Amino acid sequence: MSGPRPTVRRRRLAELLTALREEAGKSQEDAAERLGCHRSKVNRIENGRLGISLGELRDLLNYYGVKDQAQVDELVQLARRGREPGWVRRASLARPTYADFIGYEETANYIRSYEVSLIAGLLQTADYARAVLEAAPTALGSDKIDSLVTARMERQGVLNRDEPPRLCVIQHETSLRQLVGGREVMRGQLSHLLETVRHPCVSLQVIPDGVGAHAGLFGPFVMFRFPNPTFSDVVCVEHRTGTLYMETPEETEEYTLIFDSLRSLALSPADSADLIRQALSSL
Structure with a gap:
């Protein structure tokens, strides 16, 4: 037992x-x-x-x-506080604390990410990330935004390691059409996606706008799996004022079912790349 x-x-x-x-x-x-x-x-x-x-x-x-x-x-x-089963990390954008999330990202060997209106963090360009942060209703200041953008770009270094994690991303088509930062920024972002999906450890699939109701309507999430078999998966749901981490078998199994359901509805990686090219050409 x-x-x-x-x-x-x-x-x-x-x-x-x-x-x-x-x-x-x-x-x-x-x-x-x-x-x-x-x-x-x-x-x-x-x-x-x-x-x-x-x-x-x-x-x-x-x-x-x-x-x-x-x-x-x-x-x-x-x-x-090690006996607590999970928690919401209270953190405003003015004082972000991403240490736990980054720690999971750095130690995971399999990352699954579902996004609706934004491009997944590990696939964002610096200009796109900056535009997202500048859209926050609370003024962060240029120095804070600079540091956050730098941190996001450094996070992407996990994909360049000798043994990078397997990254499986499902994006809704909305994220490809949303003009975050304007046309020039989106052209750069979509071009970057087409480059990134060539990475042997990265898989990107897109759910078309016309798919109708689906299991991901309740919002985006990230799942981490680790090489140590004694460590359970962790589900991360980020919200405006913090981050919720879930790790019970019931929670992780539910999100695994949701992710698998979304993947079955999404276009294949090749067809998803074609859709990204179409979105790029429309700009």
Whole structure:
């Protein structure tokens, strides 16, 4: 009988602790000896199956040579709140906190994304991303927008790694026709899509406007799957004031069914590319 699935925060803490141990050149046996426990306990902590006390956490961080106080504080907060099954990260656009989302993006080996009116973040151009941010009713300021655009472009680096994640994107045709930033920006964006879909790990399918009612009418979402089989999938639904993360089997299975249903309605990748070319030619 399997144990409880790791929570979102505990999963993140496990990933960071494992990375810090490896960076320090320590083994799980070394960590266990430091804590005075069996290696199996360290293994369960690093798989997200077991929480860690704040005393043990601080002892390990000291053992791993972690000196950055901000990093220590982040890990302490993750440990304190690690029993919570999911949460809404309250964050206005003026003070965005994308650390968890980016962490999932960087560690996932399979990303599924469904978008309606916007181009998926990993496929956006800088000009398109800037136009989206400038459309926010709350003024962000040029410096903040610059930093957010830079962060979005850096996120796309996951597709250029030696072992990039598999990225499967379903876009509604609306996103191809919406003149975000004007005609010139959209021409650049659609041309970029045609270039990106040549990537061997990227699949892009478009749902035509005329398809009618479908399972994606409730809005966009992103799903992450990880190489570690002990980590459950995570569903991310972004909204105006925060981000909702879901990971229970019932939630992830429901969104998997929705995504598969949308994929069955969407055009093939080749036909989707043709539709993008048509949208581009109309500009």
